[in-house]
Amino acid sequence: MAEATWREISPGNVVHTPGSAKEYHTGSWRAMRPVWDDAKCIKCGICYIFCPEGCVRQEADGFFRADLDYCKGCGICARECWPGAIKMVEEG
């Protein structure tokens, strides 16, 4: 479904609203969701460092979670987590 007609496209496709990419929820692309097992997590933060989307955050208790509005489910965090604390679980 078209969000705008071609007449509404700004010249050169210029986006005049800075930071508007955050309105685009790439989490809708996700087929697999990362699930943390905090019993295995050593809070090293390697998931946070490797997340290409920058959507893994450290919570107040020191454990990590992905912002599912933006997590595409790529699984890099699970692949890099050497204590094996992250599992990719099918959505739906």
Add this chain to the structure above:
Amino acid sequence: MAKRVGMEVAIAAAEAVGMCNIDVAAVYPITPQSHIAEHLSEIVADGRIDAEYITVESEHSAMSVCIGASATGARAYTATCSQGLMLMHELLPIVSAMRLPIVMSVANRPVNAPLNILSDHSDIMPQRDSGWIVIFSENGQEVIDLTLQAYRIAEDKDVMLPVIICIDGFILTHMVEPVEFPEQKEVNKFLPDRVPYATLHPDKPLTMGAFAMSDYFPQMMKAKDEALVNSKKTILKVWDEWEKQFGRRYRPVETYKAKGAEVLLLIMGSMGETAEPAIDELRDKGVAAGLIKIRLWRPFPFDELRKAVKGVRVLAVMDRAVSFGDSGGPVFADVKSVLYSEDNRPLTVNYIMGLGGRDVSVEDFVNMAEGAVKAKKEGYEFYGVGD
């Protein structure tokens, strides 16, 4: 009154760019464009104009620099040809989609292989779907005039598209021709400062060249096509104003003795001047021949071409490039598609000639026209390659 001087056309092209109040030039030298690159760098280095001349490591970088510069609101220029243009190809649709009014001179040269540095149109033809305005020049004076007009067209708020000026390699670029330059103050009157639609500036953040998915992408392509098609109105307006101010007339399709002609030759670029005496010779021999020159290649001048060929029995399209695996040359394909829906369209034949810098003489044009008169069916042939 402007003074007439004898000048190599590539030098004249650089001099004309020097009169356009450019801010940034990023040019990678390549034969036969090199004299443009070299002379423009001298103009900047000698302090004759206040511009940055950025030496780059490739044509891809040259165009990338121009994109960045143009996005900040600067007036940017580059020039290339052949393999350099092929390397730039990746960036050309980006420039037009971002609606950046960059101007580029292309010193038309064949593309490899085999290596050949002379002249034909096989470098520009693969760029024809890239969304740039493409204009062909026929002689040195046209190179100067079209260069001075280019930024005016490109930067118009109803256009905002990049422009390529095609200058046949060697046959034009390296020829010393009599040319005249308008006075700088006259050029300044004709070409005001650029007023950009949007600029990259830290105080006013915005995004150019963003990602787009299937929800927006098709509308963006439609908007780009509309922009290019509509640019013709402004091109015509700018040419009218040029004629008023400088006296020389430019049209998307030029004709020579086309009125009442039975056979028309259709040509682009410098060979138009060789074809003219061939038409005279044919007329002397009693063949009602005429000539059409396409100056504006993109956006394609549909209406002007239809009008120019009306009532003609045979149209011979001259191509200086091959669309391999298609039905002849790229100009032929376009011309046929324009005429397809016409009643009483001319029999249209195609000569692929002048490849790799092969000379095409007056006699060759006479031969091709006489061959076209006898043609029974549409089709294409390579001229001068043997049976």
